[in-house]
Amino acid sequence: MSTFIQALAVGLRLGSIYALVALGYTMVYGIIRLINFAHGDFIMVGGYTMIFTIPLVLAIGLPVWVSVIFAIAICAAVGMTTELVAYRPVRKTGTAMTALITAIAVSLFLENLAQALPFIGPNPMVASQIFSAGGFSVSGVTMEWTTIYTIVISAVVMVVLYQFTQRTRLGRAMRCVSEDKEAATLMGINVNHTIVLTFAIGSGLSAVAGLMYIGQYPKVFTTMGVMLGLKAFVAAVLGGIGIIPGAMLGGLVIGLVESFTTAYVSSSMADTFVFLILIVVLILKPAGIMGKNVGEKV
Amino acid sequence: MKNKSVTAKGYLLNTAVLAVVLIVFFTLAATLGSTGEFKLILAPSLWQCCYLVILSASLNLVLGFLGQLSLGHCGFMAIGAYAAALLSLAAQRAGIFTDKSGPVFVLVLLGCILIAGILAALVGLLVGIPALRLKGDYLAIITLGFGMIIVNIINNLPFAGQNGLAEGSASASLYKNGLGFGTASKVTYIWVPILLTLLSMTMMFMFIRSKYGRAIRAIRDDEIAASASGINTSFYKVFTFAYSAFFAGMAGALYACANATLSTSSFAFTNGGILNSTFIVVMVVLGGMGSLTGSMVAAVIMFIVNYQIKNGSWVDALPSAVQGIFAYPMLVYAIVLIIVIMFRPKGIFGSYEFSLIHLKRDFLNHRAKAAAQKAEKKGAKVHA
Secondary structure (H helix, E strand, O other): OHHHHHHHHHHHHHHHHHHHHHHHHHHHHHHHOOOOOOHHHHHHHHHHHHHHHHHHHHHHOOOHHHHHHHHHHHHHHHHHHHHHHHHHHHHHHOOHHHHHHHHHHHHHHHHHHHHHOOOOOOOOEEOOOOOOOOEEEEOOEEEEHHHHHHHHHHHHHHHHHHHHHHHOHHHHHHHHHHHOHHHHHHOOOOHHHHHHHHHHHHHHHHHHHHHHHHHHOOEEOOOHHHHHHHHHHHHHHHHOOOOHHHHHHHHHHHHHHHHHHHHHOOHHHHHHHHHHHHHHHHHHOOOOOOOOOOOOOO | OHHHHHHHHHHHHHHHHHHHHHHHHHHHHHHHOOOHHHHHHHHHHHHHHHHHHHHHHHHHHHHHHOOOOOOOHHHHHHHHHHHHHHHHHHHHHOOOOOOOOHHHHHHHHHHHHHHHHHHHHHHHHHHHHHHOOOOHHHHHHHHHHHHHHHHHHHHHOOOOOOOOOOOOOOOOHHHHOOOOOOHHHHHHOOHHHHHHHHHHHHHHHHHHHOHHHHHHHHHHHOHHHHHHOOOOHHHHHHHHHHHHHHHHHHHHHHHHHHHOOOOHHHHOOOOOOOOOHHHHHHHHHHHOOOOHHHHHHHHHHHHHHHHHHHHOHHHHHOOHHHHHHHOOHHHHHHHHHHHHHHHOOOOOOOOOOOOOOOHHHHHHHHHHHHHHHHHHHHHHHHHO
């Protein structure tokens, strides 16, 4: 029983990290129909930003997690730059396939650029403790503070984001653009601004996810975002891509699958099960758990 | 009737030119074979070029002609590599051959490569049937997932995977046993990759020109229209996928021969090295989606660039900042890919196929087109 509860806690923690990253994927996909492969690497950018700003923050005398503010700013800037420099020109001239290949290229570029930069390099860097260590134990099961913080922070961020898309002017504009670009233009929405804003928010979320991830595994390396990003993307597809509650659900499912496979089967098979779940869901319900099947118009 | 005779003439001409090139090559190889340059650099490079050419051309069938992005091509290659390696080890342990010479070994070698291809094709079929129900982005991600699952499963097999082929460590195990080749045998068996590449390319060209090729191009251009015209789209898609996986498997077997060490991390979605699913996509995009000759040229170019970045003497003369970038060749490829996609999304060749028999016609067409463009520009200037 204690194994079960432990696995559940780990799964929820992993799941909320995946959900945060998946939100970024889903928002960008919803608005421009592009799998932003570089999204996982934004986490890496956020991770390194925190590594370099933590000493600064400590010197001022603020708590460690304040460095996430810098990370959010840098990530948002990188996300917007990517959209403006790489995606927008290709979107104007190319097809969906060329856009996807560009996204892969941007991802490769970010990873390898980080390795080539002399102050980063290919070796992993160790981050300092972000959340306070320790925890409390309930009937033989130890709950770490990190787990609690991760779950609570993600829940808050998700609720805020959902309210943002539902109630604010900008959020409504985003939903409009993802539904019908031309109609949105006619309604006086600046489509390009909205897209850039979406990139900023999605990339900012990946920085928050990076904070949680480093809180758990205090190691930052250039390819840290690859598997994390892929799994988060799987989560987004699983829940129904383009749908914000779907991303949250998918993230939690993927996190739970991974932690239960690790606990009960084998840790090296966890990735296989994650992708297997994706394949099964896509075959049974191609639009994802919460997605609606839209027929193709001729 | 006239068309048919042109095709026949084309095959004849190609065969004749190839025969001449091969004779010249093999006489050169026979005279140079034992000396350093050829043995140490050229022969291993040819092996690598051959499997890269097969890989990029086979992915082009799916990416360029069928119009579906597959990100798991290295998974099929991994299957071919491991299947061939394990089979050859098993054959040696059963006592079918003892050292790497003689007709029996050649038979075992070719058999291993063929079986590797067939096995990869079967897995391609298994993957293709569910995967190709999806389209576009979803297909990309599901093939990526399958590629990862394949590599992960190989990793967890007790007789393959991280603990090496058979007993002991993976490193160097294929040099002594099985089908791994050292530099000397690479020269002796240089005809194997060349023959296989020629055969594979011929098969792919014939596929593209056949009714199958026309059908999948129709699917690429408009799937709904194609299916309305009576093309069984799912059959053609799955068939092309398996056909492409067959060649990827053979390329994997060649990879196992050439490298003599296998590690599952070389077949991942991305890694630091030259070989991964993304790199194959880079080659196809660079050469031109929908041009097999373009893929061949791009594979050779990418190989030469990769080789020069790592080993060229001119690299030492460059400023250290550039050398720092060259230490991460994938960074260079990423930039190349972005630039190609932005400024020439069709790749080097576009959908143009280089052909000997139509060389004159294509050249004249090109000149006429260029002249027409020039005239148009001039006209525009006059009007302005």
